[in-house]
Amino acid sequence: MSDTVETAARTAPAAVIVAIDGPSGTGKSSTSKAVAAKLGLSYLDTGAQYRAITWWMLTNNVDTSDAAAVANASAKPAIVSGTDPLAPTITVDGVDASGPIRTQEVTAEVSAVSAVPEVRTRITELQREIARGAEGGIVVEGRDIGTTVLPEAGLKIFLTASPEARAARRSGETKGADVNATKEALIKRDAADSGRKTSPLAKAADAIEVDTTDLTLDQVIECVVTLVEEKRAGK
Ligand SMILES: Nc1ncnc2c1ncn2[C@@H]1O[C@H](COP(=O)(O)OP(=O)(O)OP(=O)(O)O)[C@@H](O)[C@H]1O
Numbered sequence: 001m002s003d004t005v006e007t008a009a010r011t012a013p014a015a016v017i018v019a020i021d022g023p024s025g026t027g028k029s030s031t032s033k034a035v036a037a038k039l040g041l042s043y044l045d046t047g048a049q050y051r052a053i054t055w056w057m058l059t060n061n062v063d064t065s066d067a068a069a070v071a072n073a074s075a076k077p078a079i080v081s082g083t084d085p086l087a088p089t090i091t092v093d094g095v096d097a098s099g100p101i102r103t104q105e106v107t108a109e110v111s112a113v114s115a116v117p118e119v120r121t122r123i124t125e126l127q128r129e130i131a132r133g134a135e136g137g138i139v140v141e142g143r144d145i146g147t148t149v150l151p152e153a154g155l156k157i158f159l160t161a162s163p164e165a166r167a168a169r170r171s172g173e174t175k176g177a178d179v180n181a182t183k184e185a186l187i188k189r190d191a192a193d194s195g196r197k198t199s200p201l202a203k204a205a206d207a208i209e210v211d212t213t214d215l216t217l218d219q220v221i222e223c224v225v226t227l228v229e230e231k232r233a234g235k
Pocket residue numbers: 022023024025026027028029030031047169170173212215216217218220
């Protein structure tokens with residue numbers, strides 16, 4: 001090894017895997033994308049993958065309330081995630097699914113589909129493959145990343161916020177949305193995600209909890225960037 005290469009190897013920050021979990025609307029996606037972009041890390045939105053497989057089930061007339069039917073079909077769609085935090089992508093069978101996966105229809109069915117063990121096994125394999133292939137490090141956000149998908153992650157963060165704050169944030173995205181209806185929908189989805197048997201939404205024992213209720217998005221991003229930098233510095 002030349003002196004230059006040796007110096008680079010000594011000074012380059014170690015590739016870090018950051019797991020960011022938490023309930024809906026706590027700021028996982030916004031925070032994870034910004035932190036990854038600031039620190040030159042890859043980014044994986046695992047919720048988008050569950051939404052993508054749900055969209056495929058719906059467009060292929062699989063009854064999402066029939067767990068056996070969902071399990072039988074779970075290996076069929078090819079789901080590919082792009083991990084650039086400035087332009088994350090998701091395709092299903094080669095088709096851009098970034099728009100359709102955000103529809104109300106998909107949001108209403110995704111918890112039922114993601115609770116099916118065969119679906120989780122399939123998507124978890126994809127997630128591990130992507131995370132372990134990200135040589136420069138990666139921020140992976142979801143519900144079970146710290147507990148199940150990547151228990152070896154160097155840093156685990158669990159974001160929380162009051163249901164009122166989360167509903168207000170979500171309603172702000174959709175003009176005219178009823179805050180109470182939004183709050184009830186969030187609570188219902190969290191209950192389904194926390195209550196399923198296979199890798200439920202949960203805080204890993206070694207995760208750092210950050211309550212974002214009274215923090216701006218910039219404050220949350222700064223907090224997580226500091227935690228990653230401390231981890232990289234071996235503190
Ligand atoms: N600390 C914050 N203060 C105010 N608004 C925020 C904060 N964090 C996130 N937001 C806003 O709240 C909304 C939801 O954030 P985001 O999509 O990042 O949450 P999430 O946890 O990924 O949600 P989901 O799990 O449902 O995908 C977005 O409009 C985002 O800009």
